[in-house]
Amino acid sequence: MTLYFHYNRNDTKIMDIIVISGPTASGKTKKAVEFCKEKNGEIISCDSRQIYKYLDTGTNKEGVFLQNGLRRIDGVLQHLTDILNPDQNYSAAKFVKDADLKISEILKKGKVPVVTGGTGLYIKALLYGLDEMPKADKTLRKELKTKSQDELYSVLLKSDPEAAKKNKKNPQRLLRALEVNILSGRTMQEHFKSKSPRYNFGHYSISVDNKILYKKTNERCKYMIENGMIEETQKVLNMGFDKNCSALSGIGYRHIIQYLEKKISKEDLILEFSKDTRHYAKRQNTWFKAQPDVDFMFY
Numbered sequence: 626m627t628l629y630f631h632y633n634r635n636d637t638k639i640m641d642i643i644v645i646s647g648p649t650a651s652g653k654t655k656k657a658v659e660f661c662k663e664k665n666g667e668i669i670s671c672d673s674r675q676i677y678k679y680l681d682t683g684t685n686k687e688g689v690f691l692q693n694g695l696r697r698i699d700g701v702l703q704h705l706t707d708i709l710n711p712d713q714n715y716s717a718a719k720f721v722k723d724a725d726l727k728i729s730e731i732l733k734k735g736k737v738p739v740v741t742g743g744t745g746l747y748i749k750a751l752l753y754g755l756d757e758m759p760k761a762d763k764t765l766r767k768e769l770k771t772k773s774q775d776e777l778y779s780v781l782l783k784s785d786p787e788a789a790k791k792n793k794k795n796p797q798r799l800l801r802a803l804e805v806n807i808l809s810g811r812t813m814q815e816h817f818k819s820k821s822p823r824y825n826f827g828h829y830s831i832s833v834d835n836k837i838l839y840k841k842t843n844e845r846c847k848y849m850i851e852n853g854m855i856e857e858t859q860k861v862l863n864m865g866f867d868k869n870c871s872a873l874s875g876i877g878y879r880h881i882i883q884y885l886e887k888k889i890s891k892e893d894l895i896l897e898f899s900k901d902t903r904h905y906a907k908r909q910n911t912w913f914k915a916q917p918d919v920d921f922m923f924y
Contacts, residue, residue, distance in 0.1 A: 641824045642738045647831030648909035650841040657741040661701040668703040671742030675706045677872040683854040711872035717750040745912045756816040759808035785812040830913040832921045846899040
């Protein structure tokens with residue numbers, strides 16, 4: 626597959642940043658590295674899982690770790706990975722703040738910022754901005770945390786069905802979406818403003834045929850399990866982090882915890898991990914296709 630970027634490096638009026646998005650296992654990082662080598666760019670990771678330290682295999686981090694927040698992939702610098710401990714929370718608003726800073730730094734060096742990842746919410750927030758959301762309310766959170774994950778889902782399903790279905794298996798995001806809805810009376814999507822872009826940008830998204838995508842995600846999940854993801858999860862738990870912490874709530878890690886607790890077999894672990902990853906990749910594909918101002922590359 627060849628991606629044709631309509632980008633003139635010598636005309637800074639065309640765009641400030643490049644965005645390369647797409648579902649998991651679609652080859653985003655590889656294409657971003659190729660582009661950066663050709664156009665003198667640096668990557669800004671837009672991945673809500675790669676922000677966590679100690680979790681490399683299950684988040685498919687690439688290249689060589691240099692320091693917190695910085696890796697090198699085949700000679701290209703990548704920013705905004707390994708910046709949080711597993712029990713720390715992150716948000717689209719925080720990503721925008723961090724990404725804005727890195728974009729400014731990269732532009733000052735005369736290079737091209739290439740935002741790369743599959744976390745659509747973060748990309749949309751960076752490009753178009755977020756409406757002001759209510760801050761976390763300790764009293765409300767304490768009350769909500771007394772409810773089970775299923776109860777949170779049922780309540781949110783009535784007021785914000787889109788957020789409920791999207792985050793059904795992520796208790797932290799369910800809680801936050803419900804908190805926002807209760808405090809503001811608005812859904813998560815309603816907090817996105819329809820306004821002019823914050824940057825001049827070129828957004829290229831890789832769209833993959835579902836059959837090919839399913840095959841690639843199945844292979845990736847099995848590879849991760851057989852190449853250290855279980856041990857990686859156990860190491861984080863041994864460091865004293867709770868099994869319900871933010872980082873371990875992600876696809877794959879939560880399945881491994883069930884396996885470590887002997888609730889499922891290794892065979893079921895791989896099957897469930899693969900199934901949930903396929904569903905997630907399909908949702909990503911659908912989400913990016915619905916976004917404005919995106920050029921698609923198909924394979």
